[in-house]
Amino acid sequence: MSLVLTCLFDQGSLSRDSLEALGAGKSIAAELGAVLAAAVIGAETGAIGAAAGEYGASKIYAVQDAALAQYYCEGYLAALEAVCRECEPAVVLFVTNAPGREMAPRLAKRLGRTALVDCLSFNADKETGSIVFTKPVFGGKAMAQVAMSDAPAVVALRRRSFEPARPEQAAAETIQVKPPAIPPNPFKLIERVEEQTAGVRLEDARVVVSGGQGLGGPENFALLEELAGLLGGAVGASRVAVDSGWVSSSKQVGQTGKIVAPDIYLAVGISGACQHLAGCSGSKVIVAVNTDPEAPIFGAARLGVVGDYKEVLPPLIEKVKEMA
Ligand SMILES: Cc1cc2nc3c(=O)[nH]c(=O)nc-3n(C[C@H](O)[C@H](O)[C@H](O)COP(=O)(O)OP(=O)(O)OC[C@H]3O[C@@H](n4cnc5c(N)ncnc54)[C@H](O)[C@@H]3O)c2cc1C
Structure with missing residues (x-):
């Protein structure tokens, strides 16, 4: 039976990214009639392997070595290559986060394949065993559908585009793998510095309220x-707002900023340049507030208000307060 392998880089407990990979992996495995497996790597993989089993993986490929106590590309790559040679998966799944971006193309090269990153959705064809993934191209201006017919399909999924796996009490078989x-x-x-954020992180927020040049100054971000x-959301910004020094660069959304995929992305005073849309086009619903009816953001938005944000936001805030 063919195998869908999710690559997990957590130590101890599963992150939201890993749960999304397992959730997507489970759907793909169900479509293909395949087994869901997980690769876990570290100095001690027992806990993370057990967690992956609890969240749906029925086979755990564990590479356990003191040298792998913390993530580094070359070591984890050797581990994953050994796992892939051992189990010959049909699909290898990553998430498009920092390790996923590093590992997917490198692993694909080692396996003689090409990696597809930033995938938003998929359709699986049980007859042919091929999978068609959808991903944004040209900075989010168009969607490409790419059929991955040769195994293994090495794919990185866009964060927050797939539902996280839910716990299920199934037993998993663990296979220890030793890389050559x-x-x-x-x-x-030398040092690990956690980004200081009050409230929910931009990448994890289900609602993002983003501001751009149209806000006119840093003080107006208070409304956002x-x-x-x-x-219960987070504030984002366009690059112009960041470059103007209005907000910190950690809030920038876009091609050279963060990629977000919340349920609701409210773009306020943002024109909708393709470099900005590259960071938010995976949002479930984009809502735009802009004075210019011709602004490109309206082409990407499901809902739009043509108007001055100073007139649109205060009554919206009052309404939300009433409903709270
Ligand atoms: C290589 C490269 C990478 C880039 N990466 C990024 C990136 O990661 N993220 C990013 O955002 N940009 C990026 N950019 C910049 C991008 O091209 C745009 O310049 C930028 O996104 C525009 O920001 P903006 O929408 O805030 O400003 P503008 O394009 O100036 O738009 C401001 C909008 O506000 C509207 N407005 C004005 N007043 C009001 C009001 N009172 N109420 C409501 N609306 C109002 C205007 O109608 C206008 O549409 C990149 C560019 C390059 C070349």
Whole structure:
């Protein structure tokens, strides 16, 4: 029976990204009539392997070695290559996060394949065993459908585009894999600095309220902060707002910023340049507030208000307060 392999890089417990990979992997495996497996790597993989089993993987391929205590590309790549040679998966799944971006193309090259990154959805064809993935191209201006007919299909999924797996109490079989050699880690971790955020992280928010040049100045982001706070969301920004020094660069959404895929993306005073849309086109619903009816953002938005945000946002905030 063919196998869908999800590559997990967590230590100890499963992150939201890994749960999404397992959730998507489960759907793909069900479509293909395949088995869902997980690759877990680290100095001690028992807990993460058990968690992957609890969330739907029925086979766990574990690479356990003291040298792999923390993630580094070359070591984890050697581990994953060994797992793939052992289990010959039909599909190898990553998430388009920092390790996923590094690993997917490198692993694909080693397996003689091409990686497809930033996938938003898929259709599986049981007859041919091929899978068609949909991903944005040209900075989100168009969607490409790419059929991955040769195994293994090495794919990285866009974060927040797939439902996370839910726990199920199934037993998983664990297979220990020993890579022929693990290259030494050329990096030494000196310090880990967590980004300071009050409230929900931009990448994890289900609602993002983003502001652009149209806000006219940093003080006007207060309205966005208030609305985002009421909705349990986070504030984002266009590059112009960041480059103007109005908000920190950690809030930038777009091609050279963060990629977000919330349920609701409210773009306020943002024109909708393709580089900005590259970071938010995976949102379930884009809502735009802009004075210019010709602004490109309206082409991407499901809902739009042509108007001055100073007139549109205050009554919206009042309405949300009433409903709270
Ligand atoms: C290589 C490269 C990478 C880039 N990466 C990014 C990126 O990651 N993220 C990003 O955002 N950009 C990026 N850019 C920049 C991008 O091309 C745009 O310049 C930028 O997104 C525009 O920001 P904006 O929409 O805030 O400003 P503008 O394009 O100036 O749009 C402002 C909008 O506000 C509207 N407006 C004005 N007043 C009001 C009002 N009172 N109420 C409501 N609406 C109002 C206007 O009608 C206008 O549509 C990149 C560019 C390049 C070349």
